[in-house]
Amino acid sequence: MKTNKVLNEMRLTLLSVSENESFARLAVSGFTAQLNPAIDELSDIKTAVSEAVTNAIVHAYRDTIGKIEIYVKLLENSTVYIRIKDSGCGIEDIKKAMEPLYTTAPEEERAGLGFAVMESFMDTIDVKSKVGKGTTVTLTKKIHPKTYFSKSRTSNSNEKIV
């Protein structure tokens, strides 16, 4: 494996208000665009970031407003590393929280699929949490730089224009 030299990095601190869900995923995907990802890869990253940030807003800071810290680094081996950290209530049982369809907010129509989506759309996910201290979700994804002849790219670019 090549060295994981950091090509670029950024930090973003946001308040846990739902208006920031869209800003957070756009900021991360805009930054990751420097790795020249395919459209479907960017779409995966947007979805995963949206899930993690929404978790912080809905669960970590339920009924309160706190800070969400996002750190992104782009590595030389075309990997994006995303860390989303909150200082909210923390997760008591991470394993249970990551079970598909498990949710503690059914009244808000949360499907309980946030972690399942992050797991399927990213290459790796790591969740660290301490009750009363907060949760840190780390996601990584290897980017396969697009070429003009990439199949997945042509089929996807048609769809995204809509």
Place this chain on the structure above:
Amino acid sequence: MGVELIKDDDKQILTAFIFGEIDHHTASSIRTEIDMRIEKEKPKELELDFAKVSFMDSSGIGLVMGRYKLMSEKGGVVRVLNPPPPIKRVMTIAGLNRLVKITEKANRNPENSDPKGMTENENKQST
């Protein structure tokens, strides 16, 4: 971002054309608008058209599951129409296809019923 609702009185079908991005922030107003119309029109079938949805996370799954529950309680059905590939991926991960029918069909929205819209749909089917 939002939803446009059209009722077909003959067939008792209410169609919700959702457009823009569906996340936790936008889902609640979309949900409220659809539910208000369901209460008013009492349709036998609710169609959720995703053709114009540009982004969706698992909040969209919650939105479909919630409407499925509501319609089921009233003895009605829910169908999901025209999800673009990235949105269909989220639905597949969630196993939504086991709960509701997901289909491609010609758009009945007057705005989109031009020949161009038709080709778009054909393209989608071939991918």
